[in-house]
Amino acid sequence: MxxxxxxxxxxxxxxxxxxxQLEAVERQLEAEAPCAEVLNLVxxxxxAANxxxxxxxxxxxxxHVISPLSPxxxxxxxxxxxLMSVIRRYLK
Structure with missing residues (x-):
């Protein structure tokens, strides 16, 4: 699996x-909300995407990388x- x-x-x-969250940005833009509020949502x-x-x-x-490695x-x-440690730090 x-x-x-x-x-x-x-x-x-x-x-x-x-x-x-994307729908909230759309609603804020349609309502002409202040740009700072929209930027915070973005x-x-x-x-969340990270x-x-x-x-x-x-x-x-x-x-697919660690588990298949043979003893x-x-x-x-x-x-x-x-590598995973570096990626975790980068994406936070």
Missing amino acids: SHTQKNKTQLLARVRRLKG ASIRG GLTLELIEGHMQE GNETSAAGAEE
């Missing part, structure tokens, strides 16, 4: 939150974990 299938409910919840969308991206990348790395290939597994 794929990591996206295992975490389907959680991933879909994130996508639905993003959809709601910033929250960016954070969170979704991170979750998908982590799942992919765990299932004795600890260097590659450690490298993959280091």
Whole structure:
């Protein structure tokens, strides 16, 4: 079973939150809300999209990069974990 299938409910919840946030921006723009309010909403969308991206990348790395590594290939597994650490910091 794929990591996206295992975490389907959680991933879909994130996508639905993003959809709601985008709709809120649309409503604010239609209502001619102050630009600072719209910018704050857009910033929250960016954070939510980064969170979704991170979750998908982590799942992919765990299932398709780290797990398939055969015993004795600890260097590659450690490298993959280091990469995930860097990606986590970058996307936050």
